[in-house]
Amino acid sequence: MKALKYLLVKEYKQMFRGYLIPALFVLVPFALTNLVPRIATQEVSNLDIAVIDNDRSSVSKRLTEKISTSKFFNFQSLCGNYIEAYDLLQRGDVDFIITIENGIEKNLYREGTAKMMLSVNSVNGMKGGLGNNYLTQIIMQYTKELNEETGYSMASPMNIRPRFLFNSQLDYKPYMIPALMSLGLILLMGFLPALNMVSEKEKGTIEQINVTPVGRLEFILSKLIPYWTVGLFIVGFSMLLAWKIHNVVPAGSIFLVFLFAVVYIMTVSALGIIVANYSDTMRQAAMMMFFFIIIFALTSGLVSPVSSMPDWAQEITRLNPVRYIIAALREIFLKGSTFTQLLPQFIPLCIYGLVTMTCAVFSYQKKQ
Amino acid sequence: MNIISVRNLHKTYNKGKTQALKGVDFDVRQGEIFGLIGPDGAGKTTLFRILTTLLLPDSGTAQVDGYDVVKEYKDIRRHIGYMPGRFSLYQDMTVEENLAFFATVFNTTIQENYHLVEDIYKQIEPFKHRRAGKLSGGMKQKLALSCALIHAPHVLFLDEPTTGVDPVSRKEFWEMLQKLKTNFHLSIVVSTPYMDEAMQCDRIALMQGGEFLTIDTPQGIINSYTDTLWTVRSDNMHRLLTDLRKTEGVKTAFAFGESHHITVDASLTFDALRQKLIDLGYQKIQIEEITPSIEDCFMHLQN
Numbered sequence: 276m277k278a279l280k281y282l283l284v285k286e287y288k289q290m291f292r293g294y295l296i297p298a299l300f301v302l303v304p305f306a307l308t309n310l311v312p313r314i315a316t317q318e319v320s321n322l323d324i325a326v327i328d329n330d331r332s333s334v335s336k337r338l339t340e341k342i343s344t345s346k347f348f349n350f351q352s353l354c355g356n357y358i359e360a361y362d363l364l365q366r367g368d369v370d371f372i373i374t375i376e377n378g379i380e381k382n383l384y385r386e387g388t389a390k391m392m393l394s395v396n397s398v399n400g401m402k403g404g405l406g407n408n409y410l411t412q413i414i415m416q417y418t419k420e421l422n423e424e425t426g427y428s429m430a431s432p433m434n435i436r437p438r439f440l441f442n443s444q445l446d447y448k449p450y451m452i453p454a455l456m457s458l459g460l461i462l463l464m465g466f467l468p469a470l471n472m473v474s475e476k477e478k479g480t481i482e483q484i485n486v487t488p489v490g491r492l493e494f495i496l497s498k499l500i501p502y503w504t505v506g507l508f509i510v511g512f513s514m515l516l517a518w519k520i521h522n523v524v525p526a527g528s529i530f531l532v533f534l535f536a537v538v539y540i541m542t543v544s545a546l547g548i549i550v551a552n553y554s555d556t557m558r559q560a561a562m563m564m565f566f567f568i569i570i571f572a573l574t575s576g577l578v579s580p581v582s583s584m585p586d587w588a589q590e591i592t593r594l595n596p597v598r599y600i601i602a603a604l605r606e607i608f609l610k611g612s613t614f615t616q617l618l619p620q621f622i623p624l625c626i627y628g629l630v631t632m633t634c635a636v637f638s639y640q641k642k643q
Numbered sequence: 644m645n646i647i648s649v650r651n652l653h654k655t656y657n658k659g660k661t662q663a664l665k666g667v668d669f670d671v672r673q674g675e676i677f678g679l680i681g682p683d684g685a686g687k688t689t690l691f692r693i694l695t696t697l698l699l700p701d702s703g704t705a706q707v708d709g710y711d712v713v714k715e716y717k718d719i720r721r722h723i724g725y726m727p728g729r730f731s732l733y734q735d736m737t738v739e740e741n742l743a744f745f746a747t748v749f750n751t752t753i754q755e756n757y758h759l760v761e762d763i764y765k766q767i768e769p770f771k772h773r774r775a776g777k778l779s780g781g782m783k784q785k786l787a788l789s790c791a792l793i794h795a796p797h798v799l800f801l802d803e804p805t806t807g808v809d810p811v812s813r814k815e816f817w818e819m820l821q822k823l824k825t826n827f828h829l830s831i832v833v834s835t836p837y838m839d840e841a842m843q844c845d846r847i848a849l850m851q852g853g854e855f856l857t858i859d860t861p862q863g864i865i866n867s868y869t870d871t872l873w874t875v876r877s878d879n880m881h882r883l884l885t886d887l888r889k890t891e892g893v894k895t896a897f898a899f900g901e902s903h904h905i906t907v908d909a910s911l912t913f914d915a916l917r918q919k920l921i922d923l924g925y926q927k928i929q930i931e932e933i934t935p936s937i938e939d940c941f942m943h944l945q946n
Contacts, residue, residue, distance in 0.1 A: 277750055278747065278748045278750065281744060281747035281748055282748065285733070285740075288736060288740065289733065289735055289736065292736075293735075478734070479727060479729045479730075479731035480731045480732065480733055482697065482725070482727045483725070483727070483731050483732065483745070484748070485697055486696065486697065486720055486725040487720060487745075487748045487749060488717060488720045488748075488750075641696075641697070
């Protein structure tokens with residue numbers, strides 16, 4: 276292992292010889308923790324709504340007011356009839372139509388019930404669903420208000436008092452930042468060692484190394500260690516950005532974040548080396564890595580939760596190391612879980628780390 | 644003493660479909676320059692890769708510096724210098740960094756073996772802070788040779804070191820090799836597709852289609868050429884070759900640059916051939932007897 280030191284010196288020199296790769300080490304965490312959580316938010320706002328008020332009473336007017344002052348809705352127009360409103364929906368000017376029936380005030384006070392119709396454009400299912408929930412909430416709150424004012428008890432179907440645990444504001448950022456960190460790590464730590472290794476093959480420099488007494492473990496470690504150090508820097512830097520920009524800090528231990536990151540970085544970088552060992556050109560290696568990263572990212576729970584996938588798909592995601600790191604980091608960031616609570620994530624990650632590292636070393640053949 | 648001995652070496656590619664080496668036997672003596680001469684696809688690089696422990700042979704044995712290429716490859720890697728046909732140093736590192744890197748991976752330093760590379764490295768030392776990728780072709784080659792020498796190898800393997808190099812640099816390169824041989828008694832195995840470089844070697848093997856046609860000193864190969872060899876020129880060289888091949892008494896005829904080389908029977912004389920060519924309408928006919936070159940010997944052995 277004497278040569279490892281010199282191999283590492285060479286790798287670090289080459290890494291910082293150009294300015295593009297070091298720039299990536301700063302740009303990727305910056306974009307993923309600063310920019311993306313602002314854009315790719317799952318909070319829905321600015322929903323366009325049209326109201327058809329057939330009653331024109333004080334009750335209906337107050338409801339219209341409530342909707343238009345809500346932070347979720349943009350009150351677009353007050354329509355005379357459904358055809359007019361539907362026309363707006365067809366044109367894409369509104370996505371929600373609320374129809375208040377004639378005599379709502381009278382019915383409310385006499386019979387204790389009133390009817391309203393809600394039409395939702397559900398081309399975008401998530402937007403429609405969430406908007407529907409917001410509207411229901413507004414109406415329920417309004418009902419409560421009316422009850423208190425009049426002292427008249429109106430039958431409410433249910434009394435729902437949601438209490439959101441661990442993320443009371445339903446803030447999207449502490450949920451997404453740990454996942455985005457994992458994505459940034461697989462992007463850099465998977466691709467870069469793979470491309471580095473294949474470029475030695477393409478340029479033929481690997482031939483010169485192969486005729487030296489340098490061992491394969493030494494050589495593979497010299498390709499991985501520089502990226503491991505960079506990976507840890509990226510984790511630290513991302514957490515710093517999340518704290519300074521979004522005031523998102525892990526509820527749990529920072530040490531745990533690093534512990535999981537170490538195992539995860541080891542796994543994805545070794546995966547990159549395995550891909551490189553079986554590729555002859557940059558193109559092959561890059562396409563293979565794209566395949567892995569896209570499949571891993573989409574089945575990791577980054578976009579859609581693992582628990583809402585079909586059963587067979589949930590089983591398949593067990594093969595995906597990204598699933599475990601995202602789950603673990605989210606638990607640490609939001610719940611402040613302890614190490615023992617995270618063992619179901621830690622053990623599979625460690626297994627993947629060991630398997631990929633062993634394969635990376637043994638799939639590298641100095642001799643054909 | 645033999646520094647390399649190879650016995651009945653076979654290697655195939657594509658599951659046996661392509662035969663790269665069909666049973667090669669030879670020895671390289673300590674302190675000689677041994678040349679592998681042959682056209683592209685003769686199997687030179689395959690042989691090099693087996694001897695440098697980068698490729699496993701299908702059958703046969705090979706020993707380099709007393710070690711077996713299959714079982715004791717680790718010992719071989721410590722004692723050989725290899726310069727692949729393609730420039731394969733780190734282009735994004737400087738001249739000095741490359742040399743220092745290759746010294747350190749062999750657990751040595753530039754200072755320790757500087758005497759070996761001094762002559763060659765001195766010529767590129769003014770550019771030692773330049774990146775290897777920015778060097779001219781000739782300088783790259785000198786750097787590659789320095790890097791292959793810096794750990795004081797016992798044998799140097801040079802795979803087509805002069806391919807794509809200008810004639811002046813080629814001449815310089817061979818002078819460097821001769822110096823290494825005389826000053827340090829270094830054994831060198833070199834391959835080349837250029838027949839004219841064969842004369843620079845102590846012994847050569849002519850290689851074709853995965854086999855050795857002959858192994859001898861260059862002079863020995865020329866001496867064993869028994870045919871009568873003539874060179875023929877005329878005003879219409881293209882038609883001449885076809886006509887020469889049809890002529891009775893001409894055994895072989897090949898185009899060699901500006902003239903055609905032919906081997907003839909004892910029955911054919913200068914005057915008889917000249918008369919035949921005049922009858923066929925040729926003008927400016929020149930016929931001379933020449934001593935064969937290595938290329939002539941190669942063509943002869945090939946048939």
